[in-house]
Amino acid sequence: MLALWMAWCCIACVSEMVIDIQETKKRYRGGVEALRGVSLQVPRGCIFGLLGPNGAGKSTLVKILMSIVRASQCSGTMLGQRIGHKATLGKVGYLPEHARFPEYLKGGEVIRYVAGLCGVPHGLAKQRAEGLLEMVGMKEWGERKMGTYSKGMKQRIGLAQALVNDPEIVFLDEPTDGVDPTGRLEMRNMLKSMRDEGRTVFVNSHLLGELEMICDRVAILDNGQIVRHGTIEELTAKSCRYEIRFDGQLSLDLQAKLKSEGARIDAGTIEVYQNDPAAMQPVIDVLRAEGVVIIEMREARQSLEELFMESVTNTGAGAQLPPTIPAQPGRTMPQ
Numbered sequence: 001m002l003a004l005w006m007a008w009c010c011i012a013c014v015s016e017m018v019i020d021i022q023e024t025k026k027r028y029r030g031g032v033e034a035l036r037g038v039s040l041q042v043p044r045g046c047i048f049g050l051l052g053p054n055g056a057g058k059s060t061l062v063k064i065l066m067s068i069v070r071a072s073q074c075s076g077t078m079l080g081q082r083i084g085h086k087a088t089l090g091k092v093g094y095l096p097e098h099a100r101f102p103e104y105l106k107g108g109e110v111i112r113y114v115a116g117l118c119g120v121p122h123g124l125a126k127q128r129a130e131g132l133l134e135m136v137g138m139k140e141w142g143e144r145k146m147g148t149y150s151k152g153m154k155q156r157i158g159l160a161q162a163l164v165n166d167p168e169i170v171f172l173d174e175p176t177d178g179v180d181p182t183g184r185l186e187m188r189n190m191l192k193s194m195r196d197e198g199r200t201v202f203v204n205s206h207l208l209g210e211l212e213m214i215c216d217r218v219a220i221l222d223n224g225q226i227v228r229h230g231t232i233e234e235l236t237a238k239s240c241r242y243e244i245r246f247d248g249q250l251s252l253d254l255q256a257k258l259k260s261e262g263a264r265i266d267a268g269t270i271e272v273y274q275n276d277p278a279a280m281q282p283v284i285d286v287l288r289a290e291g292v293v294i295i296e297m298r299e300a301r302q303s304l305e306e307l308f309m310e311s312v313t314n315t316g317a318g319a320q321l322p323p324t325i326p327a328q329p330g331r332t333m334p335q
């Protein structure tokens, strides 16, 4: 009986993974190995962030899941079907990086046009387009041409068209690209609402602070491989530290003592790598005995940005260039 129950739990658990891929590889013509064996599981109903430096392979992975790029090797499922299953793609929405829509079409027309491509009936498409224009804050502008929109307005239409087929999973490649801070806040709230409606939101982004605020889970991709994967809590838990903000002068002796115990001292702040609050009490006692005024003590975690910088080997553009073409005699390489 117990074995049966455990087996049922396992099946239920597996079926909750809307994306479950193993050993995905992509080698482009020309020799670039964009993905070198990526295995990834994404649970239903979460906001999942895929991070990585330029050229890490993020867009390639999403394009493979969207069947835009053919993997050199890929096994696994999306919504319980093999990758590339046509009917499954009808349950998925997509906002590509640098999305381009015809400039002569109006915002509302773009949404209705994509609805038509997805097979949404005309009446329903019209109704959904109106609702989505309102959701992305473009109700007043839906009858203006795309060519008259700012970059942020185009991104909003891009988000709306990704939802027009009422998808279970939405892939958003750099959704806040070109969006101002107010727009980003609105975008974050929209993504949270999408999750609260039960959709799975898969976001590729460089904006670590943005992702930190909304993602339930993240994976860090570096040079075609997943180097970290988990909830933000899990990934940053190990680096708990306390920050003490103080006013006053620390004696040289005390500074030396704190530093010898691994603390970092910066203008008015001491960082102590410690996750036990009891162990902080002697530090406070010593500071107070020296007449230092303690303004604040707070528990601080490693930020996603710090984790990212620690995890990736190359943060520059074009993580991997194609193999060098051997120089031919009598020809000089362009500078």
Ligand SMILES: Nc1ncnc2c1ncn2[C@@H]1O[C@H](COP(=O)(O)OP(=O)(O)OP(=O)(O)O)[C@@H](O)[C@H]1O
Residues within 6 Å of the ligand: 028, 029, 030, 032, 033, 034, 052, 053, 054, 055, 056, 057, 058, 059, 060, 061, 097, 318, 319, 320, 321
């Ligand atoms: N069509 C292609 N042909 C050849 N190489 C490609 C092609 N598309 C991407 N690449 C290469 O594959 C690697 C991964 O690119 P990809 O666009 O997937 O990375 P990314 O993580 O999305 O980067 P970015 O954050 O800059 O958008 C890069 O080295 C890129 O130059």
